[in-house]
Amino acid sequence: MALVPYEETAGMGLQKLHKPLATFTFANHTIQIRQDWRQLGVAAVVWDAAIVLSTYLEMGAVELRGCCALELGAGTGLVGIVAALLGAHVTITDRKVALEFLKSNVQANLPPHIQPKAVVKELTWGQNLGSFSPGEFDLILGADIIYLEETFTDLLQTLEHLCSSHCVILLACRIRYERDSNFLVMLEKQFTVNKVHYDPERDVHIYKAQKRKQREDL
Secondary structure (H helix, E strand, O other): OOOOOOOOHHHHOOHHHHOOEEEEEEOOEEEEEEOOHHHHHHHHOOOHHHHHHHHHHHOOOOOOOOOEEEEEOOOOOHHHHHHHHOOOEEEEEEOHHHHHHHHHHHHHHOOOOOHHHEEEEEOOOOOOHHHOOOOOOOEEEEEOOOOOHHHHHHHHHHHHHHOOOOOEEEEEEOOOOHHHHHHHHHHHOOEEEEEEEEEOOOOEEEEEEEEOOHHHHO
16 A cells, blocks of 8 residues: 555645654653655655554543553554653554564654654554554554555554454544545444544544444344
């Protein structure tokens, strides 16, 4: 799958996406995220959903200390970095082409004593799932990963593999097109889904999902 820009980007003004550094303050740390739109497109810039999800985590919406978390489609790694700073053990994943860029941001923004809590690992949805133990994670994070319809089946397969009955999924997204809503309908066939947060300024929703118990499907 190519790393392609969103359709909306043509008219949205890309100035902030082309800046080489994006600076944030989370968990009492200044985080400087390197961006590289020319090389990696959407995977190498900070989208609003990542900011909203990071803010939501900082608000204490979920207990992160000692939590075993995984970020899907991490891109720049902002969400995973924030989760690690807040006390989680985080596996930060993306496709192979984005890993070196992702690692550079993670290493640059985590103090040495926290770096062991963050592992950068390849994960292509629907593939190489055998290297991840089913039910290994307490929390799955995804920011702006719902936008290419051809990836939806693979994403659902990946979530199904990774999640145990206790695992919580938090997905932050902007509902741009009908297909985005269609993904949520697909997700609800396997998981209970609730909207838990909305940022009106950035028009970003956060959805919480958990695997359905078997008797709910009967």
